[in-house]
Amino acid sequence: METRLLCSVALVTFLCVVVHCATSTTVLQRLQQHIVSKQTLPIRNTTVSMASLFDIAIDFIPVAIIGLNEETQVFAFSGIIVAAWLDLSSAWNPADFNNTHAVTIESNLLWSPQVSAINSVSRITTTLKEDALIVNNGQITMFYVDAYETSCEIDTGYFPFDEQTCDVLLFPSGRYRFYTPKSDVDTPEYFFRSNEWRLVSVRLQNRSYMQPVFELSFPIQTVVIQFKLKRYSAFYVMSILSPIGILSLMNACVFLLPVESGEKMSFLVSILVSYAMFLNFVYSTMPRSDSLSRLTIYLMLVVSQSCLSIMSTIYLLNMYHASGQPGGGCVAFGMRTSLRSKVKPDNRTVDSFVKDSVSKSKTSIRRIDRFMFLVFSCSALLSLMVFVIY
Template sequence: MCRTSAILPLGILTLVVLSSAYVQNTHELYTTLFENYTNILRPVQNEQETVRVSVKFLLRGISEFDEVRGQLSLATAVDLRWRDTTLSWNRTEYSPRVLVLPETQIWTPRLALSNPTNRILLFFEDSFPVRLYSDGSVIWVQGGTIISTCVPNVEKYPFDVHKCYLVILVIPYTRAEVQLYPSIGLSTFEKFGEWELGNNSIEEQLYGGFFSSIVISLEIKRRPEFSLLSTILPILFLGVLNACVFLLPPEQGERVSYALTVLLSFAVFLSIISSVMPKNSEPVPILCYIITAMMAMSGLSTICTVLCLRWYFADQKQSVPYLLTIMCRKRKGKRRHQNCDITSDTAPHKENQTESTQLGECRVTWRDVSATFDIVNLHHRQSIKDLESYSQTSRHRRSSIY
């Protein structure tokens, strides 16, 4: 028991001594490394040497894609690695294997975006520490949101696919001074929101004839499920309802209000589509053409409804213009309309009497004109009358039998 109580304080004292030695050794290493070091100059021994920087983009997800402003926001991290030979040390002399330092303590390559929306430097407002190893290797991991411009292509909305390009370069060094070696990682990418990532590529190119740049090509695809349920299907249903306006009987007087309601519904959907589309999109979305055409058809059907109602409730004793009379006689001749009567007191028809002569004896009223232009309603009403006549004939036959 006494031996154990004596060993415990000795162990604590040993740890305190070793910790103090480590801190002192690290402090000496730091003082030695940065005694004559400056973070302004490139970390090379010879001016002709090129600093090779490995850049790996770790995409986290697509934060937002604003088609109206043409702005793409990407949540991503950037892993930069290079070698600073002026900051290496011997492990036998100094025990630390790695030093964690502020980014302002050593030279770091500043990445800039050539197609930004508000700021050029990546993650300029945030500070990220660097890891310095004994062999001079430096690892600098940054993270945040990259906001760049992207020209939208909404022609096939909501099945649109956009191709966006991010051009990143290190300033103000030329390729002979600093060269980038890019790569991209998608292991941390998460699918959330309205957009998903399609084909992508990354490569190093010469920018402006002097600078080493990274060109990232991304394919952004929209998930169409929500747009189909909230926009496309209601528009198709309204198109079907627009054709059903002629099924309403003209006597009820609900046709005009029905047609105007459908027309205003198309106008509302057109305003909704216009609010989520860029004002100067090239090419124009096909959906806008479709809605405009359906709106025009709805307006035409409203005009036809008003005219048909005016003709239906007009004075039937007034004469019908000659052109409308010809159109209605042809229609009545084909359908054998019940108003197309041949007077009974005329002479018997000759066998060689033509159909045009019979049509010439048809009497045309304003309701015939309304029924001619109201083709769908004409068929509907004619079928109802045929059913009524058939039911009356059946009842008459049953009564005669009994």
Template sequence: MYMSFMVTLLLSTITVYAENFNGNLSNGVADERQLLEKLQNSIPKYTPPYDMVNKTVYFYLEMLQILNVDQKMGIWEVKFFVDIYYYTPSAKWDPKEYGNGTLDAMVVPAGTFWTPDLVLIEATDTTYTAFMGQGVFASGVVYASSSLLTLKVTCSFDVTQFPMDSQSCTVRSSQFLLTPHNYHIGIEDEYYEPKSKQYEMPITAYYENDQWEIAGPVVMTPQNGSWHGETLEEIEVIIRLYRRPEFYLAAIIFPFTVLYSLSILTFFIPAESGEKVSFSITVLLAQMIIFASLLDVLPASSLHLPQAVMTMGFVFMHLSASCLVAVLVVNIHHNSSGRRMWSVFRILLSLKILHLIGIKPLAVKTSSGDETKTDSKLVSKLAENRVLDQINCSCEHSLKMEMLLKKSLQNVEPVEHADINQPWVVLAQVIDRVSFFVHIFVWGYVLSVLRG
């Protein structure tokens, strides 16, 4: 009796385990194993399938986000959604035969089936940030690679028009070892809008960047390339970016323009105040700081020299020249050497034409206290004195000749020059005023270049 009970209990236990096992198999494990084995026996792992439709691997790319743009290194980082797939009748199956009609797709580990040898030529770093497997559908499509792709791509930046510049960067996906004899690369019209052998990439899921915006459509073009004499097919993606200039206009260009405009005030500071040179040097140093901040942003390229760099370099030289003029004006104004000015310069400084630039001509007074005269008669008297000096130096010391010359000049009133420093003050004013007009002209030209 005991043995009969034990046998009955054992048979019941085996029956329960058998039912559970069959239940697990009916959960899809057996169908999955059977389908995977069928696909592995139908789809090659290392070579393109012989029955691949149109002998073509299709490429789908959609840009999602611009992560970073490093202009100094010539690298920009961007995130794509990428699909690389092909059709093969060997991958087809009837879902009704597996999983009660529910098994119409399968996800397998990467490398289970053949993966095209496509490489991104301009990429310096490639990171797959999402799904890493392969997908097979009952319709016969095999997704060899489907993932989110983060790329660091080299790009030659043309910053000539910085900060109102636009850049054109290229990403090429090309065959590496296999050639068009083995398979072709194509783009399906189902996902793109073809325009004369060019396709526009959809950017419906694109996330806006705060520094760059996409300028125009992203164009994809199938074309032929070459490598060591071998013709290879590739797909070229051209992405045009336009810089958002507001930040650089507010942080660099505007302060630069304001400081450059303030340099005009140098010519309104009197030379006797002692602040003329120090103010000019302060403006120059401030411009150097802005210039250095600009160089930290732009690449050190000699192929595309930025117009902003050339303009700031020119302004730097201009302000340096203004500092030298300020030093010269202050030095002439104070006449530290105490020298008397040559008569020729005194004559020129007494001309009424100086009124045209807002300078009061040098005044020359007579000994009788008459009103100041700067006419041609006074100029002729100064010339006679000059002739007398030359004759005295070149002639023999003849008393008769000397008395004759003094007698002829007895009726000429002696000229008393102004204070020794006064002509130098007027000369300093003339140099400062002429430099002011030149500075205004150059300043206007630079601003017109910046606006253009």
């Protein structure tokens, strides 16, 4: 008896659930048919004025920063553009549809505005749309989920400690206008961060234009998504700045090598080749433009210092080798002076006089080497400090 009673209760409960689901499905289908049947293009006025345009609110949700190519000046990102507008023909009374206040409908069944990023380098208009959310007061919200590639003017003056601002211009493609009721955009928890760029902020701006076409001028109300990015500079500091700073100090150390070693020129040429390698790496990652970055100027300074050290070393080597020749350098000058006066200096022979002059010449060259080491060391440190501070 109890078993029959339990089975009867279960059967009744199952039938109630089935009837309720069928009723709910029928109500949703009827509501969808009600909305779709009344969908009309919300632009009916053909006069050219701001008052005749249909207002569409724009919002944005950033999802990921894909990258910013300095050489091609292309900014890639992914996000969700949210468009919302009011269509009174799609409104309904919740009491007529089982107290349903909101419903989602496939976007291809509804009219939707075209969202175009006119500074895009690939596809201007996005066509990837999620299901639309419709509220009973007639407010329709459409979600455009896509990855975008837009042009971005790069300022590499402070590379690699630079900040870049990239604008995405959303232009309306019909008889409606875009506007945004907010300025600051919050970053969601599921935002994917980039390894090279830190997203400082995302802002929305309203901009108005008058587009002249032949004898007419069309008003254009647009929304601009403004990204502010800051580069992570640790990689460039460790891979470029630190090695170049060390090389510039080693470049000054050539004046600590004794002239007798014969390794001064090979040492300097090796450092100059290293500079050329770093210059090639930096120039391959930076855009070709008239503006020079501080890093480029710093590299040119250290290369110039390397060239000056090579010329100074050549001059000192010539002085050293000339001091050991009978007619060269300081020795020749001393011998000519002694012969003209026909007086032997300190009653010494000519050989002892030559040896003494050569010794003095080597001592003076060593002093010049020490002085040049201090000059080039201070120059290397000063160039690095100016680059980092300013």
